[in-house]
Amino acid sequence: MDYLDKLENQSIYIMREAFHKFENLAMLWSIGKDSTVLLWLARKAFFGHVPFPLVHVDTTYKIPSMIEYRDRLVREWKLDLVVGKNEEVLKEGRTYPNGRATRVECCGTLKKDALKAVLEKHGYTGVIVGVRRDEEPTRAKERYFSPRDKNMEWNVEDQPPELWDQFKTDFEKGTHIRIHPLLHWTELNIWEYIARENMPIIPLYFANAKGERYRSIGCYPCTFPIKSNARTVPEIIEELRRTKTPERAGRAQDKESEDAFEKLRRDGYM
Amino acid sequence: MSASALQPPSEQLKIVIVGHVDHGKSTFVGRLFHDTGSLPEGKLEQLRAVAERRGVPFEWANLMDALQSERDQNITIDTAQIWFHTAKRQYVIIDAPGHKEFLKNMVTGAANAEAALLLIDAHEGVQENSRRHGYLLNLLGIRQIAVLVNKMDLENYSEARFRQVEAEYRAWLKTIGIEPKVFIPIAAKHGDNIASPSPAMPWWNGPTVLQTLDEFKVTDLPVTQPLRFVIQDVYRFDERRILAGRVESGTLRVGDRLLFSPSNKTSTVKTVERWNAPSRDFASAGESIGITLTEQIFVERGAVAALESAPPYELTRLQARVFWLGRKPLVKGRPYKIKLTTQEAECQVEAIERVIDASTLETVARDPKETYVGRHEVGELTLRLRKAIAFDVHAEIPVTGRFVLVDGLEVTGGGIVAAGNYPRRTADASLKSDNLYWSQGKVTAEHRARRNGHGGCVIWLTGLSGAGKSTIAMELERELFNMGKQTYVLDGDNIRHGLCSDLAFSPRDRRENIRRVGEVAKLFADAGFICVTAFISPYRADRLLVRNMLQPGQFIEVHVHAPLEVCAQRDPKGLYAKARAHEIKEFTGVTAPYEAPEKPEITLDTDSLNVAACVSRILEFLHIRDHETEISI
Numbered sequence: 001m002d003y004l005d006k007l008e009n010q011s012i013y014i015m016r017e018a019f020h021k022f023e024n025l026a027m028l029w030s031i032g033k034d035s036t037v038l039l040w041l042a043r044k045a046f047f048g049h050v051p052f053p054l055v056h057v058d059t060t061y062k063i064p065s066m067i068e069y070r071d072r073l074v075r076e077w078k079l080d081l082v083v084g085k086n087e088e089v090l091k092e093g094r095t096y097p098n099g100r101a102t103r104v105e106c107c108g109t110l111k112k113d114a115l116k117a118v119l120e121k122h123g124y125t126g127v128i129v130g131v132r133r134d135e136e137p138t139r140a141k142e143r144y145f146s147p148r149d150k151n152m153e154w155n156v157e158d159q160p161p162e163l164w165d166q167f168k169t170d171f172e173k174g175t176h177i178r179i180h181p182l183l184h185w186t187e188l189n190i191w192e193y194i195a196r197e198n199m200p201i202i203p204l205y206f207a208n209a210k211g212e213r214y215r216s217i218g219c220y221p222c223t224f225p226i227k228s229n230a231r232t233v234p235e236i237i238e239e240l241r242r243t244k245t246p247e248r249a250g251r252a253q254d255k256e257s258e259d260a261f262e263k264l265r266r267d268g269y270m
Numbered sequence: 271m272s273a274s275a276l277q278p279p280s281e282q283l284k285i286v287i288v289g290h291v292d293h294g295k296s297t298f299v300g301r302l303f304h305d306t307g308s309l310p311e312g313k314l315e316q317l318r319a320v321a322e323r324r325g326v327p328f329e330w331a332n333l334m335d336a337l338q339s340e341r342d343q344n345i346t347i348d349t350a351q352i353w354f355h356t357a358k359r360q361y362v363i364i365d366a367p368g369h370k371e372f373l374k375n376m377v378t379g380a381a382n383a384e385a386a387l388l389l390i391d392a393h394e395g396v397q398e399n400s401r402r403h404g405y406l407l408n409l410l411g412i413r414q415i416a417v418l419v420n421k422m423d424l425e426n427y428s429e430a431r432f433r434q435v436e437a438e439y440r441a442w443l444k445t446i447g448i449e450p451k452v453f454i455p456i457a458a459k460h461g462d463n464i465a466s467p468s469p470a471m472p473w474w475n476g477p478t479v480l481q482t483l484d485e486f487k488v489t490d491l492p493v494t495q496p497l498r499f500v501i502q503d504v505y506r507f508d509e510r511r512i513l514a515g516r517v518e519s520g521t522l523r524v525g526d527r528l529l530f531s532p533s534n535k536t537s538t539v540k541t542v543e544r545w546n547a548p549s550r551d552f553a554s555a556g557e558s559i560g561i562t563l564t565e566q567i568f569v570e571r572g573a574v575a576a577l578e579s580a581p582p583y584e585l586t587r588l589q590a591r592v593f594w595l596g597r598k599p600l601v602k603g604r605p606y607k608i609k610l611t612t613q614e615a616e617c618q619v620e621a622i623e624r625v626i627d628a629s630t631l632e633t634v635a636r637d638p639k640e641t642y643v644g645r646h647e648v649g650e651l652t653l654r655l656r657k658a659i660a661f662d663v664h665a666e667i668p669v670t671g672r673f674v675l676v677d678g679l680e681v682t683g684g685g686i687v688a689a690g691n692y693p694r695r696t697a698d699a700s701l702k703s704d705n706l707y708w709s710q711g712k713v714t715a716e717h718r719a720r721r722n723g724h725g726g727c728v729i730w731l732t733g734l735s736g737a738g739k740s741t742i743a744m745e746l747e748r749e750l751f752n753m754g755k756q757t758y759v760l761d762g763d764n765i766r767h768g769l770c771s772d773l774a775f776s777p778r779d780r781r782e783n784i785r786r787v788g789e790v791a792k793l794f795a796d797a798g799f800i801c802v803t804a805f806i807s808p809y810r811a812d813r814l815l816v817r818n819m820l821q822p823g824q825f826i827e828v829h830v831h832a833p834l835e836v837c838a839q840r841d842p843k844g845l846y847a848k849a850r851a852h853e854i855k856e857f858t859g860v861t862a863p864y865e866a867p868e869k870p871e872i873t874l875d876t877d878s879l880n881v882a883a884c885v886s887r888i889l890e891f892l893h894i895r896d897h898e899t900e901i902s903i
Contacts, residue, residue, distance in 0.1 A: 001554070001556055001557070002281075003281055003282040003360075005556075005557075006282075006556065008558075009516070009556055010558075012558035013502070013516050013558045016502045016503055016558070017502065017612075019503065020502060020503050020571060020612075043545055043546070044544075044545050044546065044547075045514075045558070046505065046545075047505065047507075047512060047543055047544075047545045047560060048545045048546075049507060143378075159375070160374075160680065160681055161374040161375070161377055161378045161595060161674075161681050162378050162381075162681075163377060163381035163382070163674065163684050164381055164672050164673075164674070164684070166609050166673075166674040166681065168681055170607075170676060170678070170680075184362070197546065
């Protein structure tokens with residue numbers, strides 16, 4: 001069994017634990033590489049089926065081809081898609097691209113609040129999320145089963161112990177749990193796995209004619225492509241093995257202050 | 271290691287860094303990361319700038335301590351994982367903290383590691399957590415350990431001081447049975463003996479830290495141990511029933527005859543199921559797969575499949591060594607939950623044989639009448655469970671020999687099963703006498719359901735006399751009882767002779783009979799029981815009356831069906847013969863009507879299904895209701 005097999009088997013185990021433990025379970029799907037790998041792993045865990053709905057938080061500022069790609073996979077893989085949107089803030093135009101909110105405020109309403117609303121509306125008690133420990137330091141602190149309180153807050157100072165694949169599965173009413181089956185994967189692992197499985201991935205990650213590609217995808221006003229000539233999955237892997245630039249370097253909202261991302265996360269951001 | 275980074279990493283090793291608070295773990299990790307060329311571009315500069323802006327000296331430890339609260343407290347509060355490469359492979363470092371308050375985080379980190387680096391401050395020497403962490407590493411099953419004697423710069427790089435610390439700590443490790451791979455003198459702050467030999471310590475001709483790391487071995491998966499395939503869930507789709515789980519040890523092959531514990535049933539592996547993977551007719555330790563069986567037996571989450579030649583123990587009592595993390599001490603007479611593989615059971619501490627201070631190895635003296643295991647202590651004890659679970663002795667098969675304890679809602683301890691003079695399994699009969707009872711204040715249906723692991727409900731068997739209701743009811747009760755469920759059967763024998771001895775068989779009396787049975791069944795369901803009733807109950811309206819007494823979903827109508835001729839032929843009580851001879855008036859199916867259910871939850875055709883298959887169908891239905899694991903497209 002090689003290291004990719006180990007990562008895969010561990011993720012499948014976690015996903016099945018989540019499916020057993022939560023009656024009302026959903027999975028966040030951002031259309032990006034990580035949550036698409038997660039979706040693929042769900043099909044592995046459940047023998048070709050995805051037995052829970054996928055939640056996509058649409059800020060309406062997503063790169064347009066992301067939405068096309070999403071809808072195509074929903075049709076082809078027969079997925080149950082639930083879309084969350086902060087209609088109120090969008091209607092009032094209180095967004096960063098309109099110049100009426102900072103980047104972090106915009107993330108706060110269009111992503112965090114929209115997510116909170118869609119989770120509440122459907123009463124999901126467990127949410128599978130594709131975050132990885134190596135993404136940035138705040139995420140390094142996560143557990144596989146990570147409780148959020150009634151206000152969706154994350155108590156990072158007092159987290160449950162996790163040993164021998166025994167996760168925290170007993171909760172107060174009103175608690176909701178984030179489940180992180182990809183926590184132990186790295187960005188490189190993700191691409192190595194995509195290559196091995198020969199699985200589909202949104203083409204935004206591949207270099208275009210201008211010699212640019214996205215390394216991390218999100219909203220177009222705040223996500224910038226990197227200079228790259230990597231046009232295939234093996235070329236991306238080769239590029240990542242050489243790079244020393246952090247993955248989220250193209251994400252502007254992380255840079256507003258030293259602990260911007262940490263604050264968003266404590267308040268319930270993915 | 272930029273040149274080697276182009277090679278695909280062939281393996282990954284998970285390591286943990288432990289030791290007493292302020293002995294330099296975070297500094298060491300920061301330096302290691304820098305020295306292996308693994309820092310993200312700009313990170314070092316960013317942190318130097320932050321330090322300057324705050325007017326404090328730059329600390330290597332800040333690389334790891336990115337959280338605001340950590341910088342304020344100057345303590346690493348949680349296991350952070352970071353990655354780096356050497357020429358040989360990729361490493362995942364778990365930066366486990368040393369502050370006593372955060373022992374649960376150290377345990378979380380160490381339980382997931384394959385090797386450990388334990389740091390000791392050369393100046394301060396061996397401290398409380400140096401010893402406790404050594405003990406816990408051993409208990410958690412970590413066998414590859416290197417000891418780094420840090421801050422050698424504060425001791426003028428003195429070999430004598432290094433040898434002194436080494437001798438003291440080596441002696442301690444020996445008492446707990448650990449033989450460390452090596453002791454290395456380092457000064458993390460300056461990078462001495464981390465990636466390259468230290469010019470300040472020319473007397474040291476041993477390995478550097480990186481060389482030592484590369485000599486550690488990736489833990490072998492336990493493929494050669496006896497098979498333990500642990501069921502996580504049962505999925506049904508496309509008319510197929512897949513038992514999903516992970517092979518924890520050994521190898522499973524198509525054609526293997528499997529014994530499922532604790533139900534003690536056997537069946538044969540028909541297929542090994544995977545999705546988008548090369549088809550193989552076997553699966554080995556570490557693989558999350560599914561299987562189908564040739565004979566359909568009832569199996570649910572928690573079952574452990576083994577070969578008949580080497581089964582696990584199935585008992586309600588076990589001996590264990592437990593390390594306790596709870597704020598409230600571990601005491602006798604309080605209910606806890608044990609989680610071992612995917613099995614869960616309520617348990618109690620029956621006896622505490624010894625309480626150990628893990629930092630001195632001394633027995634903690636306590637009044638034997640009021641003994642307990644306090645926070646961060648280790649207890650050698652006997653646990654008594656409410657139902658039998660399948661397990662192994664940790665020294666023989668670690669994956670099925672370790673568990674956690676849950677107090678209320680929190681995971682508050684971990685433990686390993688100690689060797690003992692165990693019988694192989696608890697006889698079914700002794701389960702009854704082993705039932706424990708603990709009273710609680712205001713007991714709600716939810717409390718009962720949480721304890722029982724199931725809610726209360728009524729399984730209402732209806733059908734002609736001779737259709738098989740009583741036979742199924744008795745067998746179902748036996749199965750549920752052996753699975754640790756609360757269950758009771760109401761039938762003609764225990765109702766007609768007592769509660770309803772004043773009633774005859776007119777439509778009116780039949781209706782009253784069913785109403786009373788319904789009320790009694792409801793009480794049982796309220797008490798948290800799976801109540802099984804076996805009455806002909808021929809009228810739809812009467813059954814509807816009972817259905818309406820119960821909460822939606824609590825009434826499960828089971829039509830036990832066989833053609834009248836078949837029932838008459840079976841005639842177990844000779845009643846059909848008497849009815850035909852007009853010795854019995856108003857006999858259902860002969861001289862009185864039977865109104866078959868229109869939409870029963872379950873129909874059992876006893877003409878073609880045997881008793882075991884009928885019981886299986888009902889158990890499966892209960893399972894779906896409990897866990898909603900049915901998949902459909």
